[in-house]
Amino acid sequence: MARRPLIAGNWKMHKTVAESVELVQKLRESLSSVADRDILVAPPFTVLAVVAEVLKGSQITVGAQNMNDNVQGAFTGEVSGALLKDVGCSHVILGHSERRQYYGETDALVNKKLKLALDVGLTPIVCVGELLREREEGKTFTVIEKQVKESLGGLAPIQANKVVVAYEPVWAIGTGKTATPAQAQEVHSFIRKWIERLYGEPVASAVRILYGGSVKPDNMDSLMAEADIDGGLVGGASLKAEDFTRIVRYQAVLSARAR
Ligand code: PEP
Numbered sequence: 486m487a488r489r490p491l492i493a494g495n496w497k498m499h500k501t502v503a504e505s506v507e508l509v510q511k512l513r514e515s516l517s518s519v520a521d522r523d524i525l526v527a528p529p530f531t532v533l534a535v536v537a538e539v540l541k542g543s544q545i546t547v548g549a550q551n552m553n554d555n556v557q558g559a560f561t562g563e564v565s566g567a568l569l570k571d572v573g574c575s576h577v578i579l580g581h582s583e584r585r586q587y588y589g590e591t592d593a594l595v596n597k598k599l600k601l602a603l604d605v606g607l608t609p610i611v612c613v614g615e616l617l618r619e620r621e622e623g624k625t626f627t628v629i630e631k632q633v634k635e636s637l638g639g640l641a642p643i644q645a646n647k648v649v650v651a652y653e654p655v656w657a658i659g660t661g662k663t664a665t666p667a668q669a670q671e672v673h674s675f676i677r678k679w680i681e682r683l684y685g686e687p688v689a690s691a692v693r694i695l696y697g698g699s700v701k702p703d704n705m706d707s708l709m710a711e712a713d714i715d716g717g718l719v720g721g722a723s724l725k726a727e728d729f730t731r732i733v734r735y736q737a738v739l740s741a742r743a744r
Contacts, residue, residue: 488690488691488692488693488715489521489522489523489693490521490522490523490693490709490715490716491522491523491524491525491649491693491695491715491716492522492523492524492525492695492716492717492719492732492733492735493524493525493526493527493548493576493578493610493651493695493716493717493718493719493723494525494526494527494719494720494723494724494729495527495550495578495581495697495718495719495720495723496526496527496528496529496550496723496724497529497550497583497720498529499529499724500528500529500532500724501532502531502532502535505528505532505535505536506535506536506539508724508726509526509536509539509540509545510539511726511730512524512526512545512726512729512730513539513540513543513545515726515727515730516543516544516545516730516733516734517543517544519544519733519734520544522716522733523544523546523716524544524545524546524733525545525546525547525548525575525576526540526545526546526547526548526723527547527548527549527550527576527578528547529550530549530550530564533547533549533569533572533573533574534572534573537572537573537574538573541573546575546576547573547574547575547576548574548575548576548577548578548607548608548610549564549569549574549576549577549578550577550578550581551564551577551578551579551581551584552564552565552566552569552577552579552598552601552602552607553565553566553598554594554597554598554601555601556601565601565605566598566601566602566604566605566607567605569605569607570605570606570607574607575607575608576607576608576609576610576649577598577602577607577608577609577610578609578610578612578651578718579595579598579599579602579609579610579611579612579636580592580595580598580611580612580613580632580636581612581653582612582614582653582655582658583658586655592631592632592635592636593635595611595635595636596635596636596637596638596639599611599636599637599640599648600639600640600644603640603644603647603648608647608648608649609647609648609649610649610650610651610695610718611636611637611648611649611650611651612650612651612653612697612718613629613632613633613636613650613651613652613653613676614629614632614652614653614654614655614657614658614697614698615628615629615654615655615656616628616655616656617655617656620654620656625672626672626675629652629672629675629676629679630675630679633650633676633679633680633683634679634683637650637680637683638683640684642684642685642687642688645680645683645684645688645692646684646687646688646691646692648692649692649693649694649695650676650680650692650693650694650695651694651695651696651697651718652669652672652673652676652694652695652696652697653696653697653698653718654668654669654672654698655698656698657697657698657699658697658698658699658720659699659720659721660698660699661699662698662699663698663699663700663701663704663708664696664698666707666708666710666711666714667711669696669708669711669714670711670712670713670714673694673696673711673713673714674712674713676694676713677689677690677692677694677713680692693715693716694713694714694715695714695715695716695717695718696708696714696716696717696718697717697718697719697720699720699721700717700718700719700720700722700732701722701728701732702722702728702731702732705717705731705732705735706735706736708735709735717732719732
């Protein structure tokens with residue numbers, strides 16, 4: 486089954502209003518002719534509205550990097566899914582390793598956010614990935630299995646169909662060490678098998694699984710040639726228009742992909 490690729494840029498805690506506008510104006514122009522893949526930028530909360538405004542009418546969509554696990558209320562400093570929808574977001578990244586590592590987010594919390602995101606019509610991008618120590622101890626698949634079961638569990642198949650998963654080995658994020666295409670493919674295929682166990686084959690073959698971890702213009706082509714890699718979640722390289730443009734315009738031989 487053909488899955489439409491998705492390339493998402495996670496800006497993390499970077500870019501002022503002026504810098505954001507400049508970046509998305511460039512991307513709007515440089516990516517205007519790209520029609521066969523989905524493109525997303527995920528800027529900080531402070532610039533979501535202005536970025537959505539600049540991108541209105543383009544094929545580039547806007548997502549947030551996190552959301553709160555409550556519908557609304559007295560949660561000072563937090564942002565709900567409905568508020569993200571209101572400023573023009575279509576997607577939300579959930580359970581990024583930096584949120585798990587620095588803010589103590591657990592699989593249970595990610596699962597709660599996932600359900601709320603789906604309830605308000607946001608497409609969740611749920612991140613999973615092992616630490617370097619876990620890989621070295623041969624625990625990669627145990628860790629990924631737990632994260633997939635607990636972060637992604639408890640949905641109706643019709644909801645699961647809409648979820649995007651991002652495999653981001655923590656040792657590859659912001660380190661310049663990319664997983665090899667074969668290492669990534671091995672885990673992507675494992676994740677897809679688990680989605681099949683949870684939700685059945687039609688859902689498993691429809692769900693997009695992105696790779697994240699030091700994706701750069703010079704490694705995206707080979708990653709995208711793998712059968713189960715359906716796009717990228719790009720951190721550092723999404724902050725430069727030229728690099729992100731080249732990544733979005735990857736040149737994997739799509740017809741060679743086993744789909
Ligand atoms: C990320 O933030 O999700 C990420 C993969 O970062 P980087 O591309 O910089 O490794």
